[in-house]
Amino acid sequence: MNQRILVDVAVAAIQAKIGITPAVGVVLGSGLGAFAEELRDAVTVPYTEIPHWPVSTAIGHAGQLVAGYVGDAPVVVLSGRAHLYEGYTAQQATFATRVLHTLGAHSMVFTNAAGGINLSYSQGALVALSDHINLQGTNPLIGHNDDHWGPRFPDMTEAYSLAYRQIARDAAKELGFTLPEGVYAALSGPNYETPAEIRFLRTIGADLVGMSTVPEVIVANHMRMKVLAISCVTNMAAGVLDQKIDHEEVLETGRQVRSRFTSLLKAVLPQLKG
Numbered sequence: 001m002n003q004r005i006l007v008d009v010a011v012a013a014i015q016a017k018i019g020i021t022p023a024v025g026v027v028l029g030s031g032l033g034a035f036a037e038e039l040r041d042a043v044t045v046p047y048t049e050i051p052h053w054p055v056s057t058a059i060g061h062a063g064q065l066v067a068g069y070v071g072d073a074p075v076v077v078l079s080g081r082a083h084l085y086e087g088y089t090a091q092q093a094t095f096a097t098r099v100l101h102t103l104g105a106h107s108m109v110f111t112n113a114a115g116g117i118n119l120s121y122s123q124g125a126l127v128a129l130s131d132h133i134n135l136q137g138t139n140p141l142i143g144h145n146d147d148h149w150g151p152r153f154p155d156m157t158e159a160y161s162l163a164y165r166q167i168a169r170d171a172a173k174e175l176g177f178t179l180p181e182g183v184y185a186a187l188s189g190p191n192y193e194t195p196a197e198i199r200f201l202r203t204i205g206a207d208l209v210g211m212s213t214v215p216e217v218i219v220a221n222h223m224r225m226k227v228l229a230i231s232c233v234t235n236m237a238a239g240v241l242d243q244k245i246d247h248e249e250v251l252e253t254g255r256q257v258r259s260r261f262t263s264l265l266k267a268v269l270p271q272l273k274g
């Protein structure tokens with residue numbers, strides 16, 4: 001069925017429960033869901049109550065939409081996203097981004113857990129994405145183009161808003177830490193990479209590696225939304241350190257950066273004016 005019809009049904013169900021029009025949509029990555037508790041006048045909608053919504057099965061994802069305010073900014077925060085490795089198509093993985101745009105959001109903030117390829121990063125670092133490399137072998141815009149949403153061949157020259165990166169960098173500085181920038185390589189997962197794959201990714205210009213975000217950023221750009229994306233370096237990528245990677249470590253690092261991450265989002269969100 002036409003995806004726009006499904007999106008409109010989901011939007012109507014959400015609008016019936018939340019009383020606000022969001023300016024910004026926020027997607028919280030693995031282990032980073034605690035930010036949703038920070039919203040003022042929060043209304044929570046479990047994904048299971050939204051028609052056609054892909055329900056994430058990944059551990060570390062709560063599976064709910066929370067609408068509320070950060071300062072005076074109306075936002076909708078998604079705790080949990082659908083990943084390709086769960087078996088979702090790229091279109092399903094970007095359904096939520098289409099919904100947030102239709103709800104009225106002019107901008108998106110995507111967050112994720114990522115492996116650090118750039119040796120100047122350390123575990124627990126927050127990094128603003130400056131660009132990405134799509135190695136997922138798929139694209140959410142494949143197939144019929146709905147001109148209502150955007151053009152057949154969208155530009156991706158500034159997929160990650162320069163102005164928003166500046167806002168985030170200044171906010172981090174104010175909070176007492178530096179926010180470096182990096183290029184994010186997206187793979188499908190679900191296995192973590194091999195050391196040879198990480199050397200390849202470093203050679204082609206990647207600073208970070210992860211299994212999400214890129215389909216959503218493509219769709220947000222398709223709809224001309226402005227994008228900010230922040231990775232939490234939950235672990236150094238495979239082969240960088242003489243140790244294995246496990247998901248529990250990824251979640252634990254997310255918990256450790258909680259207060260820095262929360263302060264950064266709180267400072268940045270009210271400044272994103274579209």
Ligand code: HPA
Pocket residue numbers: 113114115116192193209210211234235236237238245250
């Ligand atoms: N690789 C891919 N995805 C990830 C990683 C990683 O090392 N850490 C967190 N998400």
